[in-house]
Amino acid sequence: MRMIPGLSALMDEADAFLIDQFGTIHDGAKPYPGAAETLRRLRAAGKVVILLSNSGRRAANNDRRLAAMGIGPECYDASLCSGEVGWAALRADPPEVLHRRCRVLLFARDPALDILEGFDIELVADADRADLVMIAGSETDRYGYDALWARMAAAAARGVPAICTNPDRLMLADGALHPGAGALAEAYRVAGGTVRWFGKPHPKLYQAAFLLLPGMPHARIFGVGDSIEHDIAGAAAQGCRTLLVRTGILAGAGEAGLSAEAERFGVRPGAVTPRFAW
Template identity: 30%
Template sequence: MTEPRILQGLREIAGDYDAILCDAWGVIHNGRELFPGVAEALTSFRRERGPVLVLTNAPRPSDVIPAQLDRLGLPRDAYDGVVTSGDATMHAAHSLGDKVFYRIGPAKDDGLFDAMNLKLGSFEEAEAIFCSGLEDDLTETPEDYRELLEKAAKRDLPMVVANPDIVVRFGDRMMFCAGALGELYEQMGGTQILGGKPHAPIYDLARDRLAKIAGDVPERILVIGDGLGTDILGANNQDLPVVFIAEGIFSEEVRGEDGKLSAAKLSQELKSQDVYAAYGMDTLAW
């Protein structure tokens, strides 16, 4: 397997593609600020090539994401729409039927629970769990939930996980996501149900959205992301070419002593995770 081609700008390959599925956290922003050059890159691709969809594992309905991107400074003309793990997970939760769910997740995810219209209840009466994240993702770790999850696993409660991400980089630190709880639950023998990246449901929704925007599903779709087990693996599963961005959670592993993205180190990291990226970039730029 050849080493990823290191790009200086998206313009080097833009002519080969008709649409983009672009991750948000770790590619567009770090939770606190927009990365330099991102707005120009996405706006230029939209103007010269085709639609851009923000494809994010955010455990929220897609209609709340544009306002968040507004606050970070990404202009609306940089993308055509948003598809979230929250969107994909709604289908997964309702497929379980009219069950009573025990909620695990922060108050900021109230919008997702309101939109889903789930029957919520206490842990004692729950028939399933819906997890959108840690209650306090700034201070808690998955170990804070071990006792609760052990009890749930003994009762064989299925757990719908709204965000498959294990961690994200929040500013200069790592923050645990719902996927970390799902991973721990699975290790205990529990069943987790996922709809976001790298799983197929979110890509099915993305293609449907692209078809509505472009009149048909574009043939040449490029994926951009930073997560090896989510963005890169998901693209591989869908047979879509992918650009790895080094600003995200694997920043330290893939950069050389000069601080720049190393093709050799990136190739080694990809191989260790059994995934492949055709391209790599330090940060998304045009």
């Protein structure tokens, strides 16, 4: 794998960057050192910077969180998240259960349900009453995987449809890795439930980004992130070039672990850098 010290090494090769957030430019609470300055320097160099997140909430919530960390609008040209893209897609083509009052079993890190704004919904706590399972985030760090799976298993057995707006299978919380919302959604699918996915590595989030880059060759666009499964595989599938940062979920992986991860998902990052820095 090509090792580079920072993004300045890519200036002759890239016109735009699709940059992951959690694990790449911040740790969920604060930016990584130099990340905001690197974003500003990319824009000053004439590159288009689009933040691409698997956040299950709507864009306004995500942008407020970034601003609170000191990553303001001057750091990027656009911010796209899976929750916003999912909301737009559901408004355009809602599943049958959302054509009427819908009882929703929600999995998220907070009780807000902005992803279903505009629909007639009722939150329920019992899988036996649910018409729809909404998987927008994971709290396995608080309650454990088994407890959360037990809450949704009966809905999967009944064939209740699910929507996942955060496909991340791993999440970093308090310095430790835990099963993410995507792990719960995949278990739901395996158990017989149907899942509609929004977010990396699935194509809709990338398609939304390409609409902001009309006519730009995908080979001049770099997908940047800390996950081979989501950031690297997702961007590569769209014909983009890729840069893996060694923070976030792969921070503790050695070279053997990194190679194993690449083999597992059938894709190798085009370049690797220790952290998101200039």
